[in-house]
Every structure is written in structure tokens, then in C-alpha cells.
Amino acid sequence: MLTIEGLKKSYAGNDILKGISINVNKGDVISIIGPSGSGKTTLLRTITTLEEANGGRITFAGVDNDFQKLNGKEINTIRRNVGFVFQNYNLFNNKTALQNITEGLIVARRVKKNEAENIALKALERVGLTDRKDHYPSQLSGGQQQRVGIARAIALNPEVIFFDEPTSALDPELVGEVLKVMKDLANSGTTMVVVTHQMSFARDVSNRVIFMADGYIVEQGEPRKIFENPSEERTKKFLTDILANV
Amino acid sequence: MSLNTDFMVKVAQTAIQGVPVTLQIVLVALLISLPIGVLFALIRIYRVKGLQRLVQFYVSLVRGTPIIAQILIVYSAFPSLLNMIIGKAAFSINPIYYAYIVFTFNSIATLTEVFRSALQTVDKGQMEAGLMVGMQPRQTFWRIILPQALISALPNIANATLYLIKNSSLAFIMSVKDITAIAKTEAAFNYNFLEAYLVVWVYYLIICYGAEIIFYLFERYFSKYRRPIKNRTGFNWFPFSIKQPKLEQK
Numbered sequence: 024m025l026t027i028e029g030l031k032k033s034y035a036g037n038d039i040l041k042g043i044s045i046n047v048n049k050g051d052v053i054s055i056i057g058p059s060g061s062g063k064t065t066l067l068r069t070i071t072t073l074e075e076a077n078g079g080r081i082t083f084a085g086v087d088n089d090f091q092k093l094n095g096k097e098i099n100t101i102r103r104n105v106g107f108v109f110q111n112y113n114l115f116n117n118k119t120a121l122q123n124i125t126e127g128l129i130v131a132r133r134v135k136k137n138e139a140e141n142i143a144l145k146a147l148e149r150v151g152l153t154d155r156k157d158h159y160p161s162q163l164s165g166g167q168q169q170r171v172g173i174a175r176a177i178a179l180n181p182e183v184i185f186f187d188e189p190t191s192a193l194d195p196e197l198v199g200e201v202l203k204v205m206k207d208l209a210n211s212g213t214t215m216v217v218v219t220h221q222m223s224f225a226r227d228v229s230n231r232v233i234f235m236a237d238g239y240i241v242e243q244g245e246p247r248k249i250f251e252n253p254s255e256e257r258t259k260k261f262l263t264d265i266l267a268n269v
Numbered sequence: 270m271s272l273n274t275d276f277m278v279k280v281a282q283t284a285i286q287g288v289p290v291t292l293q294i295v296l297v298a299l300l301i302s303l304p305i306g307v308l309f310a311l312i313r314i315y316r317v318k319g320l321q322r323l324v325q326f327y328v329s330l331v332r333g334t335p336i337i338a339q340i341l342i343v344y345s346a347f348p349s350l351l352n353m354i355i356g357k358a359a360f361s362i363n364p365i366y367y368a369y370i371v372f373t374f375n376s377i378a379t380l381t382e383v384f385r386s387a388l389q390t391v392d393k394g395q396m397e398a399g400l401m402v403g404m405q406p407r408q409t410f411w412r413i414i415l416p417q418a419l420i421s422a423l424p425n426i427a428n429a430t431l432y433l434i435k436n437s438s439l440a441f442i443m444s445v446k447d448i449t450a451i452a453k454t455e456a457a458f459n460y461n462f463l464e465a466y467l468v469v470w471v472y473y474l475i476i477c478y479g480a481e482i483i484f485y486l487f488e489r490y491f492s493k494y495r496r497p498i499k500n501r502t503g504f505n506w507f508p509f510s511i512k513q514p515k516l517e518q519k
Contacts, residue, residue, distance in 0.1 A: 073397055099403075107401035113394035117416050117494050127402025130412065159494040179402060 024049045024214070025070075025183055030079030030090065032062070032069050039065045041238040043079070047183060047216060052209040054225035054246070055218045057235035058261060063218040064110075066235070067185045071105050072098050084182060103131070106176030106184035111192050112168040114160040120147065120171045121156040124178045132179070146174035150204050166197030170204055177208065184208075186217040222265060226250050234258045277464045280455045284468055287448035290365065291476065294437045294447070298372035299430060306380030307415070313385050324381065331378035336371070336436055343371050344443045368440040372433060379429045387422035388414065420491050427484035431477050438473065448472050 025047040032040040039062045047053060055063050068074040069090070070081070076090035084104040086097045093101070114123050124143035128134040134142070147153050150170035160168050169189055176184050189205065190198045202224055209215060209228050219225055225232050226246045233243040234257070242255045253259050309324045311317075331339070344367050351362070391414050399409025441450035449469055456465030485504045 071401065073400065102400055103403045105401070107398075109394060109398065111394060113392070113398035115395060115398065115413050117413065117420075119494075126412070127404060130408050131403030131405075161495055175402060 024083070026082040027070060028080045028082075030066070030069060031077045032065055032074065033077055039238055040069065040076075043235075043238075043240055045233070045240070047214065049182075049214055050212050051231060052213075052215045052229040053217065053231045053233060054229040055216065055233045055235060056220070056222070056225055056261070057241075061235045062238045063235055064187055067107075067187050067216065067218060071107055071185060072101050073107075103179075104182045106179055106181040108169070108172050108176050108184065108186045108189045110188040112160070112165070112172045114168055114171055114175070116160050119157050119159055120152060120163065120174075123160070123171055124175045127175065127179055142178050143174070146178040147171070149177065149207070150174045151200075164197060165193045166200045169193065169201045173201070173204055173208070177213065183214040183216060186215060186219070188218050188220065191220055220265070222250075222262075234261065236261070272467075273461050273464050276459060276461045277468055280452055280461075280465045280468045281472075283455055284448050284451045284465075284472060287446060287451040288472065288476070290440075290445060290447040291434070291437050294365065294368050294372055294440060294445070295430070295434050297369050298376045298433055298437075301369075301373045302376035302380050303426075305377050307384050309377065309381040310384035310388055313381065314388055328378045328381055331375055332382075336375060337439060337442070339375065340367075340371050340439055340442050343367055364443045364445050365440075367443050368437070368445045371443075372437060372440075375436070376429060376433055379432070380426070383422050383425040383429060384418065387418040387425070390421050391417045420488070420495070423484060423488045423491070427481065427488075430480055430484070434477055434480060435473060438469075 025045075027043060027045045030040055030043040030045075031038070043062075043066055045053075055066065057063055065074065069076040069079075072093070079090045081088065081090055081093075081101070084100055086093070086100050088097060114120075115126060118126060121140065121143050124146055125136070125139040128139035128142060129136060144153065144156065147156055150173055152167060152170055152174070155163060155167060155171075158167075160171070163171065169192075173184075173189070186205065190201050193201065198221070202221060205215070205217070205224065206228050215229075217224065217229065229246055231243060232246045232249040234241045234249060234253075234255070236257050242249065242253060242258045249258065250262065253262060309328075312320045312324050344364075347367060347370070348362070395413050395417070396406065396409050399413050400406065404412075437447065438449040440447050441453060444450070452465040452469045456462045482504065
């Protein structure tokens with residue numbers, strides 16, 4: 024459904040992504056793990072066109088082109104078919120929880136207002152925040168804000184939702200509520216690509232784990248294989264380091 | 270020394286005719302300079318080729334010269350300029366138009382910087398979130414970025430407005446009959462300068478206080494989304510009281 028080939032990205036002479044190829048199928052739940060600075064976030068941002076790539080090809084939602092040759096229309100098509108959940112939520116601060124969700128539906132999708140509100144309410148129900156619909160982001164806890172962020176993404180019914188470290192800005196006791204929502208989504212067949220440091224999510228929920236380091240995909244495969252029997256030395260070291268801290 | 274209170278009442282009655290003139294100058298200058306200020310701020314932020322330098326030069330020019338010099342220049346240059354262009358004496362023009370010009374030019378420069386800083390305080394994640402729900406950059410700007418920027422600009426707009434109100438008293442140099450000009454003329458007749466100036470003082474105090482209240486109400490109304498708790502800071506109705514205003518409970 025989504026295929027990326029040879030994706031490259033550099034900032035000011037530093038190569039961040041050195042040729043990444045990924046294939047995402049419908050219903051996949053992919054966890055991307057790896058040490059900080061390995062390019063995980065940049066990968067999501069270049070695929071979703073938030074950053075311009077320096078090379079590589081994307082095949083997605085009818086678009087089949089080199090990243091650098093994408094025209095405005097193709098960029099719009101990509102953006103319309105992805106959902107994005109940000110690390111620091113990025114809810115629209117001047118809109119209520121409900122308006123945060125209806126905004127994209129009404130403005131970008133031209134959905135009628137009352138219809139958009141129905142969709143938004145259903146999305147809020149899925150993340151368990153119907154009673155907070157008229158609250159502004161500043162009146163919500165971090166976990167609640169992130170759940171609204173997820174509701175905003177699912178309301179648009181995108182082909183694939185990207186999660187950029189959705190729990191790493193949260194207080195530890197709030198991580199659980201967000202992970203639970205994400206687990207429910209995964210079980211309902213939503214296609215998800217998740218950059219995460221939550222190894223439990225990567226191991227128990229996803230059907231494929233990608234380990235990245237230094238701008239390369241070092242290893243990928245089923246979670247059981249990656250966690251119990253990694254073939255690369257880098258992966259082993261990362262996993263022992265990170266699991267030692269749990 | 271005693272104050273001639275009868276005279277003060279008389280000056281107060283005459284000078285009140287200047288209040289609408291002062292307010293007119295302030296309102297015209299504000300209403301024109303607010304949208305232009307936003308536009309200029311955008312030109313500076315997005316570094317629009319060619320125009321950016323122009324705006325920067327304009328802002329430095331206006332901020333780098335005393336307002337009294339600007340008034341004198343406009344007041345002496347424009348009539349002869351108009352004379353040259355239209356070919357007839359432009360001296361019959363109501364001098365209040367010159368006041369509009371000077372104070373509008375001035376506010377544009379101040380507000381450009383106010384909006385520039387306000388627009389930059391809006392997190393860039395807001396724009397990214399807009400793009401990721403499929404909105405165009407322009408739509409995100411109008412619906413998400415600008416409303417937030419305007420609200421965070423409010424205290425500085427209030428500040429600029431208060432300066433504008435007070436600076437407008439310089440319009441008397443252009444023989445505009447505002448509060449200050451009327452009081453000055455009255456005083457000159459009777460040599461009761463102190464009394465007349467005290468009246469001026471009180472009038473400006475009242476107008477500025479009114480403006481403060483208006484901006485406070487604006488801010489309270491529009492920034493409800495920024496209030497994490499239900500408590501809100503009250504307005505300091507009595508600027509001279511030592512007690513802090515109580516927090517209103519919603």
C-alpha cells in the first residue's frame with residue numbers, strides 16, 4: 024500500500040537518512056525502534072512531506088514519483104491520506120477538543136458541520152473523551168491531549184497513521200491510557216507506523232519491528248524474532264541497553 | 270498658591286470638545302495600521318524579496334526619528350507637495366488629516382514589530398498539525414495561526430494604543446483642536462497654565478483608563494482557551510490601591 028525506496032535526507036551536510044526502503048501493507052502495525060539520532064522521526068517527517076527529502080521514491084495512494092519531483096497536487100494527495108500523531112500533541116490551541124477534530128473535516132474535506140461533529144464525537148468516544156469535548160487543550164492533561172490527537176487522526180480515516188513517539192512527552196502514569204487507545208486501534212485493523220521507545224508496545228502489539236541506527240534500517244522482522252533472537256550485533260546491544268533500564 | 274477651580278471647570282467644559290478629536294485620531298490610526306501591521310509583519314517573517322528590505326527600512330526610519338520631527342516634516346512638506354501636485358493651495362485642508370497621516374505611519378511601524386513577535390510565538394507545530402489534517406498553509410494561517418498571534422499580541426497592542434493616545438496630544442503642533450490644544454489656548458488667555466494642564470492630565474488619564482478596561486475585556490474574552498484553571502486574574506480597577514485584585518471564581 025505504501026512503498027518507500029531509497030529515501031535520503033540530509034541536514035546541512037549531515038546525512039540523517041542514508042537510503043531507507045520500507046513497505047507497509049494494509050493492516051500492518053509497524054514499530055520503529057532505535058537509539059536517538061538514528062533518524063526515526065526524520066523518516067516519518069519526510070514520508071509525510073513535512074520535510075523535503077533529498078532522494079528516494081514513494082508509491083502511495085495513487086502517487087508514484089521521486090520525492091524531489093512531487094508536485095503540489097501529489098503532496099496534497101499524500102497529506103490527505105496520512106494521519107499524524109505528534110510527540111508534543113500539537114493540538115490547535117485555540118480550538119476545543121471537538122473543534123480540533125472537526126477542523127480538518129470541515130476545512131479540508133468539505134464535510135458538513137453537523138456531519139463532521141458526528142464523526143468527531145465518534146472519534147472522541149473511541150478514545151474515551153466524550154465528556155471533554157468542549158475543553159481546550161490547555162484544560163486537558165497530556166494523556167488526554169494525546170488521545171484527542173489520535174482522535175483527530177482517525178476521524179479523517181487515513182490509509183495509514185504515523186505516530187511520532189506519542190508517549191515520550193507524557194508523565195509515566197499517563198502513558199498507559201495512550202498505549203491502550205493505540206492497542207485498540209491496532210486490534211481494529213488500523214494501519215499504523217509507530218516510532219516508539221515503549222518496547223512492550225513494539226513486542227506485544229506490532230506485527231513488524233524495524234530497528235534503525237545511523238540512518239539505516241539495520242534489521243526488521245517479526246517482534247518475536249527481533250526481541251528474542253536478533254541477528255545483528257547493534258540490535259542486540261540496543262535491546263540489552265534499553266531492557267536493562269526497565 | 271491656590272487653584273482657580275472655577276477656571277478649571279470652565280476649561281474642562283471647553284476641552285471636552287477636544288475629546289472626540291483625540292479619539293478620532295486614535296481610532297483612524299489604529300484601524301488603518303492594524304491590518305497593514307499584520308501584512309508588514311508577514312513580509313518580514315516570510316522574507317518577501319524586495320519588500321522585506323523596504324519594510325525594514327520603513328520601520329527603522331519611523332522608530333529612529335522623534336515623533337515631533339515627523340510631525341513637523343509632514344506638516345511643512347505635505348501642503349507644498351499637494352500644492353505642487355494639485356496645483357492649488359492645499360492649506361485649506363483640515364489639519365486633522367495630517368495628524369491621521371503621522372500617527373498612522375507611526376503605529377504601522379510599532380504594530381509591525383508587535384505582530385512580528387506575536388506571530389513568531391505561535392509554535393510551528395500548529396502549522397504542521399494543520400497540514401497533517403489536510404489543510405492548506407493559507408487556511409491554517411487564517412484559522413489557527415493568526416487568531417493565536419492576535420491574542421498574544423493584545424497586551425502589546427494595548428501598550429501601543431496607550432502611547433498613541435498620549436502622543437496624539439502632539440497634534441496641537443499642527444493646529445489640530447484636540448484636548449491639549451484647546452486647554453492651551455484657554456490657559457494662554459488667562460495665564461492659568463497649571464489649572465489648564467491639570468485638566469488635560471485628568472482627561473488623558475480617563476481616556477487611557479477606558480482603553481485599558483476595553484483591552485482587558487478583549488483579552489479576557491478572547492483568551493479563554495489559554496486558561497488552564499478556572500481562576501482568572503481580576504482587573505485592577507483601582508490602580509492606586511495596594512491590595513491585589515482578587516481572583517474571580519467562575
